[in-house]
Amino acid sequence: MRKITPRTFRGTRDFLPAELLGRRAIVRTIEEAYRKYGFQPLETPAIEYLEVLTGKSEENDKLIYEIKRARGAQTETAETAIALRYDLTVPLARVVAQYGDLPRPFKRYQIQPVWRADRPQPRQGRYREFVQCDADILGTDSLLADAELVALMHEVLHALGFEGFQIRISSRKFLAGLVELTTGSTEKTGAFCRAIDKLDKIGWDEVKVELAESGFNGNEIEQLLQSLQESLGLHPDFEKTEKLLSKSVTAMMGLKEIQTVYRESLDLGVEAELLSCEPTLARGLDYYTGPIFESVITYLPHMGSLSGGGRYDGLVETFSKSGVPATGMSFGLDRIQAALIQLEKFKSAPSETQVLVARFDNEGVSENLRIAALLRKAGFRVEIWYDEDRMKKQFSYADKQQIPLVVIAGPEERAQQQASLKNMRTGEQQVLHVELLVQAIRKELASLDL
Amino acid sequence: MRKITPRTFRGTRDFLPAELLGRRAIVRTIEEAYRKYGFQPLETPAIEYLEVLTGKSEENDKLIYEIKRARGAQTETAETAIALRYDLTVPLARVVAQYGDLPRPFKRYQIQPVWRADRPQPRQGRYREFVQCDADILGTDSLLADAELVALMHEVLHALGFEGFQIRISSRKFLAGLVELTTGSTEKTGAFCRAIDKLDKIGWDEVKVELAESGFNGNEIEQLLQSLQESLGLHPDFEKTEKLLSKSVTAMMGLKEIQTVYRESLDLGVEAELLSCEPTLARGLDYYTGPIFESVITYLPHMGSLSGGGRYDGLVETFSKSGVPATGMSFGLDRIQAALIQLEKFKSAPSETQVLVARFDNEGVSENLRIAALLRKAGFRVEIWYDEDRMKKQFSYADKQQIPLVVIAGPEERAQQQASLKNMRTGEQQVLHVELLVQAIRKELASLDL
DSSP states (O other): OOOOOOOOOTTOOOBOHHHHHHHHHHHHHHHHHHHHTTOEEOBOOSEEEHHHHTTSOHHHHTTOOEEOOOSSGGGOOOOOOEEEOSOSHHHHHHHHHHOTTOOSSEEEEEEEEEEOOOOOBGGGTBOSEEEEEEEEEESOOOHHHHHHHHHHHHHHHHHTTOOSEEEEEEEHHHHHHHHHHHHSSSTTHHHHHHHHHTHHHHHHHHHHHHHHHTTOOHHHHHHHHHHHHHHTTOGGGHHHHHHHHTTOHHHHHHHHHHHHHHHHHHHTTOOGGGEEEOTTOOOSOTTOOSEEEEEEETTOGGGOEEEEEEEOTTSGGGTSSSOOOEEEEEEEHHHHHHHHHHTTOOOOOSOOOOEEEOOOOGGGHHHHHHHHHHHHHTTOOEEEOOSOOOHHHHHHHHHHTTOOEEEEOOHHHHHTTEEEEEETTTOOEEEEEGGGHHHHHHHHHHHTTO | OOOOOOOOOTTOOOBOHHHHHHHHHHHHHHHHHHHHTTOEEOBOOSEEEHHHHTTSOHHHHTTOOEEOOOSSGGGOOOOOOEEEOSOSHHHHHHHHHHOTTOOSSEEEEEEEEEEOOOOOBGGGTBOSEEEEEEEEEESOOOHHHHHHHHHHHHHHHHHTTOOSEEEEEEEHHHHHHHHHHHHSSSTTHHHHHHHHHTHHHHHHHHHHHHHHHTTOOHHHHHHHHHHHHHHTTOGGGHHHHHHHHTTOHHHHHHHHHHHHHHHHHHHTTOOGGGEEEOTTOOOSOTTOOSEEEEEEETTOGGGOEEEEEEEOTTSGGGTSSSOOOEEEEEEEHHHHHHHHHHTTOOOOOSOOOOEEEOOOOGGGHHHHHHHHHHHHHTTOOEEEOOSOOOHHHHHHHHHHTTOOEEEEOOHHHHHTTEEEEEETTTOOEEEEEGGGHHHHHHHHHHHTTO
16 A cells, blocks of 8 residues: 655645644633624635625735636536635625624624635744634624724733733724825825835835835825824824814814724723824725724734724625625734744743553553542543553653543552542552542542642 | 725634624534543644545546645745645544554544535535534454444533434445345445435435436346345344344444444443434445444434544555555534524523623722723633713623622722722622622622522
C-alpha cells in the first residue's frame, strides 16, 4: 500500500489539545462578553452560492475558494457555482435579507472559521483558514448601536487581560467630507480611505505617492494631509475642528457621528484614556458608510489592530429591496492569541484531566473501573490506564499531561477496600477507604486551586 | 444594482439563535461527558490535501467536495489537489501519524462540521454539511479502551435525557469468523458486513439477495443466517455460542472481544438492561477491525443509530510506517437533535438576554447607558433599546424575545435616582433606587429559576 505523507494544506493548522484549550478560553471570554451585551449566536454554512459572496469587495473576490461540483454526478445536477465564505458579514447580510421574522434590532454574534486564498504568512498571523469573532447589530440607525460596539470592544479586551490598549473612533462621512472640501466632490473617498488606511504601515510619504496615483493633485494632497493633521487628537477640541469643516455638510455629519459615539461610549463605562478620535483611521473595507472603530495595543505596534468594525448601511440592500441599517465589529482570534503570547498571558495546558486511575496489576482492573465510575459520577474528569505497564511509565504520563492526582489500588489496598491517592505536585501520598476518595480528591483539587 | 436572491446552498443550513441555543446545549452536554472521560479537544482544518482523504472508503470517495485552486493565480502555485474533509476520523489518523510527540494513549474529542456531496434528505436528517462529535483513543490495543467508549455512549445518552436506549456490541472478528466457518476463508467478510449492516432497513429476504449477489451460495447463506440467529441474544449464553464457533480461531477471538467489552462496560457502570451483544450489528465502514458498537433509541426505530463506533487498528498505517491501534465513536448532532425534538425534549429559546433597559424618552439616554453598564458589571446579560419608539413596541420585543425583565427610567424616576423594574412573566412592576437594582434583579431571576 502506498503511504500518504501526513501533512496539512499550507496556511491551515491543526490545533492540538494544549494550544486549543488556550484558544477556547479566549473564545469563552469573548462569547461571555458578547452575551452580556445581549447578542445571540448565529451559525451559517461554510459553503455559499458564489454569487452571494462576490461583488462586495474587489479585493476579497480574488481570495474566494470555489468548490467543484458534480464529483458524484448523480447527486449534483445544479450548475450554480458554490464557494467557501471569506468573512461572516456577507453571510449575515444574506441571512437578514432571507428571513422575514428576525427580531429588530437583530443582535447576533458569530464565531466561525473563514477561508481566503491568500499567501500564507504565519509570522504575520495570516492564514488561509482563520477564525473570526463577529458581533453586529442590524435594524437600527441609532448611533447608540455603534457606541455599544465600542463599549463591547473595551469589555472584551479588559476581560482578556489587556491593559493600555487604545480604541480609535472615526467616521467615513468625516473622511468623505474632507475629500469634498478639498476636491469639491466625495467621488474619490474610496481611494482616499484605502490610501490612509495604510498610513501606519507605509508612512506619510508613501501615502502621498498613492494619493497622487489615485488622481489627487499636489495641492489637494497637501490640503488633505493638513486637514487630517489638524484634526488629530480631535476630541479635546471639537470646536476648532467644527470651524475647519463647517463648509461641508458631510464632514459635519461625520464629526457629529464621532462626537456622539465618543460621548455615549463614555456613558457606557469606557475609560476616557483608552478612547480616542482618530481621523486617520479609515479601515480597508469598501462598504462602510458611517462610524468606524478599531482597537490596537499601542505597545505592540507591529501587531496591527486586534478588532475593527463600523457601520455598513448599504450591504443588506444587495440582497433585498429594502435596506437594513447595520453596524458591526470583529475580533481576530489569531491576532488575540498572538498578542497574549507576546505578553506571556496565553494559558495552555496539555490536559484538563484531574485524576488518573493507575493500573497496578491485572487482577485490579475491575476495581479500577468501579473506582473510575465512582469518581466520574462525582463529576471529576478521570482517565484509566489501559495497559500492563510499570508504575513509572504511568506516573511519567500523569506528569507530562499535568494530571494532578493519581489513584492506585494494589492488592493490599483492595483487600481492605482502600486506595492510595498521590498528589503529583507535592509528591504526597495517602491511603484511604474508597468511600472517602471523592471527598479527599475534592480537597486536594481545592488546595491546588483547580 | 442587480439584486442577489438570498438563499443557502441546498443541503446546508443557517442556524438562527433559537435553534442554535438548543444545539449548543446538546454540544455542551456531550463535551462535558467527553471531558469527564479524560478526552482532550482537537481541531483540524476543513481543507485537507485530497490524497489524505481518498482511499479509506470507496463510498466516501465519491462524496468528497474538491476545492478549485489558483483563483488568485499569483497566490496559489502548487498543484496538489485539495478538498473538504468528509469525516473527522481520517484527519485524526493523519494527525497521529504527523506529530511524533503526542501522548500515548492519545484521547481526543473533536466536534466540527464535515461535508459530503450527497443527495440532501432533510427529512431523514441527511445534509451536505453536518456536525460530528467524535471521541477516539489511539495508542492502545487494550479492550478497556473500547469498553470506555461504550460507557461514554451510555453517559452521553443519559446526560441528554434519553431513557430506554440500547447499546449494541459486536465484533468484526466475530463476523469474519462466521464467514470463515462457512466458506473456509475470511475473504468475503467485507461483503457480508455490508449486507447485514442493512438488515434493519431491508429485512432478511433482501439481505439474502444481496449476499447471493456477492457470491455466497445458497447453502452458505442459510448457514450464515442460522449462525447469526443462533447467536442473537448472545450474552445470556456465551457457552452455547462458544461451542458453535470453536472451530474458527477468528470467531473465538471475536467472541472474546464481545465478552470482554461487555463485562468491562458493566464494571464502568453501564446498566445491564441497556446493553446487548448483537452479532447482526456490522457497521458500514470498511476500516473496522475489532469490537464495534452503536446506540439506538428502540422506540424511535426510524431514527437509525444515534452513535456508532469501533476499533480500526489499520487506519493510521496508511500515513506512517508503524501502525497505531485505535478505537473511536461518533455522535451525530443532527440525529440527536431530531430525536430530542421527537421526544419533545429539545429546548430552544429566542434569546438569553435577562434585562432590557427601555428608552422612555430621549433625555434619559445617558442614564439608560449608565444603568446598562452597572447591570453588565454585575454580570447580567443586558440589552438597551436604541430607538425612539413607544413603550408598547419595546415591551412587545421583550415579550417575543422572552426577556424576563425590563428596566424603565422615566423623568420622575430619574429625578429621584430611581427606576422601574417590570417582571414580564408576572406583569408586576416595582420602583426602586438605582443602587438597589442589581439586588432586585438577582432576586427576580432566582424566582423565575433563571
